[in-house]
Amino acid sequence: MKYKLIGIFFFLILFSLFSQDNREILQQVDSLASYMDHDFAAEYTIIEDKASGERSKTVAAVFRRDSLEKYVIIVLEPDISKGQGYLKVEGTLWFYDPESRRYNYTSSSDRFQNTNARNSDFTRSTLSQDYDVVNRQQVQLGVYPCQLLTLEANNNDVTYPKMKIWVDENYLVRKTEDYSLSGQLLRTTAFPSYQQVQGRYLPRQLLMVDALSRERSQITISRVNFNDLPDSTFSKQFLETVSR
Amino acid sequence: MNLYNKLSLAWSYFVKHIRRFAFLLVALGLGFGVITIMTSLSQGMTKNLYSAALNHYGGELFIIGYDQDHRNRMHMNQIPRIEAILEQWDYPMVQLIPRINYFGDGKLYFAGNSVGQKNVLGINWEDEAFNLNDLNILEGSLEDIREPQSIVISSQTAQQLKCRLGDDIILRVDTLQGQANTGHFIVRAIFKDPGLLGSYKSFIDLGEFQGLLNYGPEDISSLGIRFKKPPEVEELFKLYQILQEALPMAPFMETKEQLTHNIERQSWSGIRYFLIPLSLYVSQVDDLLKSMDILAYFLYLMISLIILVSIAVTYRLVIKDRTHEIGTMRALGMQKKDLTSLLLWESLFLFILSLFLGAVFAGIVLFILSRIPFSTIPGFELFMKKGRLIPQFSFFSSLMNIMLLLIITLPAVYFPARRASVMDLPHSLSGDN
Known part of the structure; x- marks a missing residue:
């Protein structure tokens, strides 16, 4: 009985160390992809290769204020979608259409401009808050021990x-590999290269493959800066003004 | 002269002059046939449209929940309470139809191909037999759909997915909470896409869909109701008032614009319940039908005028040819009144024979039309049943058509007959007109 109790005690200590360790890894990952002390601005270029062989290009300007969980995305290309925008404030994500001049609710889980990217892909990383680690193993991914x-x-x-x-x-x-609730692989994303801007790391390029449709997207992040943005950037007026 | 003598005399004259009446028979018969074809097709198309809408929306009246806590998705969960309210309403109903309508975001995948679905419908196979039996099944059968993981898809979807009967396809949806989820389904049947109301629509089992969407067993999108006789606005308002006492209701709506405004431009928290009659959904198509009706009535009027003129002219010529014969009858002692009535009875035989010929003509044309597939005409499937035009006959419309023809024929016949009867005997006998 005594040995059993000691065994359980050691198991719990090891389990909590394992959990703690895992959470720390996720927190480190989050901290590298979240910019809590500065605003963030960049241009995202998404090249989409459809299963039908068609290729499309979408360019968007992204502005983030992670400390207040706000962001604004403005579509710059293609011409047909130019001026469309997204605004996340006070927990609500709005989609603005300059043609109808109307705002509609949208969700961060929705596709961004019908690409493989989701609206949530443009926000700060919250893995340590939203996920528990259920398994961890040391593996080699190409040249990277991971x-x-x-x-x-x-x-x-x-x-x-x-x-x-x-x-x-x-x-x-x-x-990353993203799975559905039933365990179906939905999307694989590779981060082949990172860039360092003002002392911070962020991906230079992301490659996404939709596991079901086999559509591929390549996202390139450029014109990055961490300078403070005016408060008015995160407002409906800003979206309306830049959309004109 | 008694009626029997008049009738037998009129019949013998009618038979004697049938060659003279040939053109009139054809004109009247064709007229009646064309009018019968138009009205029966128009009624058949209206009935098919209504039936397509009833199948598509799953009832004649709907209680639908819109859940703004979950992206304004069609979602409700008060079935027992609503059922109790409907009992309290005490209006005769045929069937309650619970459904999940996953609108807009469902996507089907097969071997790297994907097709977005406008509606993925979670239905009770048994409850919606009326709906499924109306589908124009091209491949497979509805006997196997009770097997687990069954899906029924349209031919257009199957074509784009490049899948066949028995293939295992993946349906991707978001759960009520917004998480991505997928399910594997076996294609059990492929139906002909009925155009406007059926494009990119698929059916799966309600219980399986509830699981996929993380719904509880009482979570659905809408409760449809079928009636023997759909309720009038007053009855609907009575139901609305009872519902309003128990549930958070959207305003009572009578137009499509009000419905759109309330769903898309209003905000609330949680689930708001909408009471929507089928007529509100089909109001736009209804407008189209009304326009078609106006066009049909115009054609109807034109045909009626042509028949009226043809009969008036032809009958005058027939009477003119028979002036001498009419004079002889007068000379033999027949009264003017009896002569007019004899000519009118003759016309009645002509009228009845025309109706018969017209009905035969309409029957043949409608039979041929119902065998021709019109599905190549975009959007026309909406007015057909299983890809075929189905005429619809009603006692009232048939009676109306007969009465209309009678109203046209009577004056066209009466005045020349009357004129010939009252003509001077010498003139009549000399064949002078």
């Missing part, structure tokens, strides 16, 4: 209830 973490959502608010992420020694995410 920790492969298997995650399960601890709330219903995330788009993908299950994920696998490959994190390298510098806590940079190198690959």
Whole structure:
């Protein structure tokens, strides 16, 4: 009995160390992809290769204020969608259409401009808040030795209830796999290269493959800066003004 | 002269002069046939449209929940309470139809191909037999749909997915809470896409869909109601008032614009319940039908005028040819009144024979039309049943058509007959007109 209790005690200590360790890894990943002390602005270029062989290009300007969970996205290309915008304030994500001059509710889990990217892909990383690590193993991903973490959502608010992420020694995410609630692989994202801007790391390029439709997207992040933005950037007036 | 003698005399004259009446028979018969074809097709198309709408929306009256806590999705969960309210309403109903209508965001995948679905409908197979039996099944059968993981898809979807009967396809949806979820389904039947109301529509089992969407067993999108006789506005308002006492209701709406405004431009928290009659949904198509009716009535009027003129002219010529014969009858002692009535009885035989010939003509044309597939005409499937035009006959419309023809024929016949009867005997006998 005494040995059993000691065994359980050691198991609990090891389990809590394992959990603590995993949470720390996720927190490190989050901290690298979240900019709590500065605003963030960049241009995202999304090249989409459809299963039909068609290729489309979408360019968007992204402005984030992670400390207040606000963001604005303005579509710059293609011409047909130019001026459309997204505004996340006070927990609500609005979509603005300059043609009808109307705002509609949208969701962060919705596709961004009918690409493989989701609206949530443009926000700060909250893996440590939203997911629990259910498994961890050391693996080699190409030239990168990585920790492969298997995650399960601890709330219903995330788009993908299950994920696998490959994190390298510098806590940079190198690959993710997103799964449906039933465990079906939906999307694979690779992060082949990172760029360093004003002392911060962020992906230079992301490659996304929709596992079901086999459509591929390549997202390039450019013109990055971490300078403070005016408060008015995160407002409906700003969207309306720049959309004219 | 008694009636029997008049009738037998009129019949013998009618038979004797049938060659003279040939053109009139054809004109009247064709006229009646064309009018019968128009009205029966128009009624058949209206009935098919209504039936298509009833199948598509799943009832004649709907109680639908819109849940703004979950992206304004059609979602409700008060079935027992609503059922109790409907009992309290005490209006005769045929059937309650619970459904999940996953609108706009469902996507089907097969071997790298994907097709977005406008409506993925979660239905009780048994409850909606009336709906499924109306589908124009091209491949497979509805006997297997009770097997687990069954899906019924349209031919257009199957074509784009490049899938066949028995293939395992993936349906991707978001749960009520917004999480991505997928389910594997076996294609059990492929139906002909009925155009406007059926494009990119698929059916799966209600219980399986509830699981996929993370719904509870009492979570649905809408409760449809079928009636023997749909309620009038006063009855609907009575139901609305009872519902309003128990549930958070949207305003009572009578137009499509009000419905759109209330769903898309108003905000609330949680679920708001909408009471929507089918007529509100089909009001736009209804407008189209009304326009078609106006066109049909115009054609109807034109045909009536042509018949009226043809009969008036032809009958005058027939009477003119028979002036001498009419004079002889007068000379033999027949009264003017009896002569007019004899000519009118003759016309009645002509009228009855025309109706018969017209009905035969309409029957043949409608039979041929019902065998021709019109599905190549875009959007026309909406007015057909299983790809075929189905005429619809009603006692009232048939009676109306006969009465109309009678109203046209009577004056066209009466005045020349009357004129010939009252003509001077010498003139009549000389064949002078």
